[in-house]
Amino acid sequence: MIRYGIVIGGIDYTYAVPLPFKEQFVLDESLDNAVLNLKMINKAERFNMFSLVEITKNDGTTTITYNFIVAKDTLTEIIGTGLYDHELILIEETKLLEKKIVDTNTVTNVLAHDYLAGASNVFYTNSGNLEIIKNYINPIANGRSLIIYYPGSIFDIPDGLQITYSATTIVTKDGIEIYNQADNGTFVPTGARTSFTTTSANYVISYTLNVTVGFTAYSGAVSYSVYSISQEEPPQYYTITDVVNKLLAIMKTERVGSTLRFTFNSEQATKYSSVLAPEFAFTKSTLKECL
Numbered sequence: 562m563i564r565y566g567i568v569i570g571g572i573d574y575t576y577a578v579p580l581p582f583k584e585q586f587v588l589d590e591s592l593d594n595a596v597l598n599l600k601m602i603n604k605a606e607r608f609n610m611f612s613l614v615e616i617t618k619n620d621g622t623t624t625i626t627y628n629f630i631v632a633k634d635t636l637t638e639i640i641g642t643g644l645y646d647h648e649l650i651l652i653e654e655t656k657l658l659e660k661k662i663v664d665t666n667t668v669t670n671v672l673a674h675d676y677l678a679g680a681s682n683v684f685y686t687n688s689g690n691l692e693i694i695k696n697y698i699n700p701i702a703n704g705r706s707l708i709i710y711y712p713g714s715i716f717d718i719p720d721g722l723q724i725t726y727s728a729t730t731i732v733t734k735d736g737i738e739i740y741n742q743a744d745n746g747t748f749v750p751t752g753a754r755t756s757f758t759t760t761s762a763n764y765v766i767s768y769t770l771n772v773t774v775g776f777t778a779y780s781g782a783v784s785y786s787v788y789s790i791s792q793e794e795p796p797q798y799y800t801i802t803d804v805v806n807k808l809l810a811i812m813k814t815e816r817v818g819s820t821l822r823f824t825f826n827s828e829q830a831t832k833y834s835s836v837l838a839p840e841f842a843f844t845k846s847t848l849k850e851c852l
Contacts, residue, residue, distance in 0.1 A: 566617035567597065569608060569649075577602045593653040595603040595629055597603070603843040609617040614651050628654045632713065658823070658849035665732045668841040670798045676790055677702055683785045687789050690717040691770060691781030693747075700788040706756045707787065710742065713751035716781045719774050723748055725784040730754070733765045759789035802831035804841060824846070 567575045572631070583596040614629040631652035637646040682696045695710065712728040716812045726749045732740035740755070749772055757764070767784040799807075805825045812823075843851050 562621070564619045564621075565813045566615075566619075568617075570612045570619075574599055574602070578685045579625070592655060593627075593629075595633075595648040595651040596625075597647075597651060600648065601639060601642070601646065603644055604647065605636075605638075605645055607636050608647065608649060611657065613654070614649070630654050630656060632656070655849060658852065659847045661822075661848040663808055663812055663843050663846050663848055663851050665704075665845060666808075666811065666843045668799055668804050668838060670837060672841070676700060681788060685785055686781050686784045687781055689716075689770075689779070689783075690782035691718065691772075693717070693781070693783055697766065697785045697787050699786065701759060703760055703789050703791050705759050707759050707764055708753050708756045709752040709754070709766060709768075710768075710780075710818040711752055711754050712744070712768050713749035715768045716770050717781065718749055718772055719775040719777075721777075723772045724775075726770065728768070731767045732757070733767075735762045749766050761789055761791060763788050768784040799838045801836045801838050802830045803834075804838045805830070805833070805852065808848065809844075812848050820849065 565575060565578070565580060565658060566573070567578050577599040578597055582598065584593075586593045587739045594707065597614075608631045609634075610631060611633040614631060616623050616627045616629065618627075629720060630653075632648055632652045633650040635648040637648075639645060666784070672849065677700060680698050680700055683699045685696070687693050695715050701707070709732060712730065718733065725747060727745040728743070728749070730740070730742045730744075731738060731784070734757075739757070742748075742754075749770065764787045765781075765784055765831065769780075771780045773779075802825065809823050809825065841851075
């Protein structure tokens with residue numbers, strides 16, 4: 562046996578409602594509705610439009626609560642008794658969302674600008690007959706170590722007896738020279754020489770080398786332009802839950818410390834918190850239209 566509880570505007574009227582009453586629950590875009598007849602009660606005024614109606618059903622095991630609002634009240638006086646009948650047409654409380662207007666608003670998930678994702682080898686020009694065996698990557702992230710090499714690690718020196726060499730290594734940062742080293746001797750050194758911790762700037766590293774191997778003279782000159790940039794973190798993308806909560810928050814200006822009139826069902830909020838939102842644009846729409 563199903564037991565009912567019917568509360569209208571906070572007052573229990575279960576005793577006055579003949580059972581069963583008409584209910585209609587739909588699966589399309591139309592709204593659930595119900596018709597309640599309240600018999601012989603002492604309320605002489607009509608129920609206010611949009612009064613909240615709570616209908617509870619309990620089958621002995623499970624309790625289900627349905628929420629409606631009053632859409633229409635037909636009042637009939639029972640002559641000579643001082644009592645009244647009310648026929649209430651109820652509609653699901655989703656109807657309240659049509660009373661709330663959301664101002665013009667757009668929700669967009671912007672693309673992240675990950676400039677480092679396109680990092681590649683530097684394009685360079687070698688003005689000499691020595692082959693280049695090392696390159697730099699451009700751009701690089703701020704805070705990284707920019708390694709400066711000995712010329713012997715930049716150019717491919719032919720095998721043989723090295724008689725003499727001379728070399729220069731120059732580094733500029735945004736056009737200002739920050740490093741200048743000249744070398745000469747009988748054997749070209751290799752490996753890392755020094756390094757700089759990068760900040761946002763354009764670094765130009767220039768190497769020159771003149772070397773005599775046996776009786777043959779070789780030369781090379783190359784410059785690498787490397788930009789150091791900040792790694793932009795991906796933005797916080799909007800999810801469906803974020804969009805719904807945003808709509809509920811901007812629908813009406815709330816006083817400090819007040820609670821929102823509507824809240825997103827916690828089960829659905831969890832479900833949609835991992836679903837990225839497409840672009841939404843709202844122009845003077847009702848809250849129901851937005852949702």
